[in-house]
Amino acid sequence: MEAAPAATGGRAALSSSPPAPLPTSRRSSEAGRRLPERVTIRSAARIHNSRGEHHVRLLTGERTSSHEISPKPSGFGSSATGGELLMLARATCFCNDVYREAAKMGIDVSQVDVECSAEFPAEGAPAEGIAYSAKITANASERQIRDLAAEADRLAEMQNTVRSAIPVRITKVEVDAV
Numbered sequence: 001m002e003a004a005p006a007a008t009g010g011r012a013a014l015s016s017s018p019p020a021p022l023p024t025s026r027r028s029s030e031a032g033r034r035l036p037e038r039v040t041i042r043s044a045a046r047i048h049n050s051r052g053e054h055h056v057r058l059l060t061g062e063r064t065s066s067h068e069i070s071p072k073p074s075g076f077g078s079s080a081t082g083g084e085l086l087m088l089a090r091a092t093c094f095c096n097d098v099y100r101e102a103a104k105m106g107i108d109v110s111q112v113d114v115e116c117s118a119e120f121p122a123e124g125a126p127a128e129g130i131a132y133s134a135k136i137t138a139n140a141s142e143r144q145i146r147d148l149a150a151e152a153d154r155l156a157e158m159q160n161t162v163r164s165a166i167p168v169r170i171t172k173v174e175v176d177a178v
Helices: 080-104 142-155 157-165
Strands: 004-009 011-015 045-048 053-058 063-068 108-119 126-140
Touching: 011 108, 045 063, 080 142, 080 157, 126 142, 142 157
Parallel strands: none
Antiparallel strands: 004 011, 045 053, 053 063, 108 126
């Protein structure tokens, strides 16, 4: 990343050039399977944290929602770790995709349970052994439910993001020196 800090007053910002655009044609997953046409949906998460406060706001497209995650007992930081939230993102993505794909397949799903796990071997080290399991209860045959799970897994954006090892970079840092 080529980044240069820019300073104005008491604030400094870290900026970098924008990422290269993604192709707009059909894409292939790591396994060579075709993914649907590209439709960009912007998602973002914002937090505000100060002593005794931890506010979470999620944004996808025009939809926003606030969620309660308590601060750490010390008062600063989140009681949920980034690793836990990454696993929650993966579990949520698969769950939502099961319901979405079930509707397309005409399958009536009544319950989805998902457990995602990973091991973080050291501070700052990437996750290892990322895996997940699911239980899907639906009014369909075993084969149909297994096909549904495979399709949801194939299309799960969070799983595909982790599988692709997409680069992540910091694009801006604002500093208020007090």
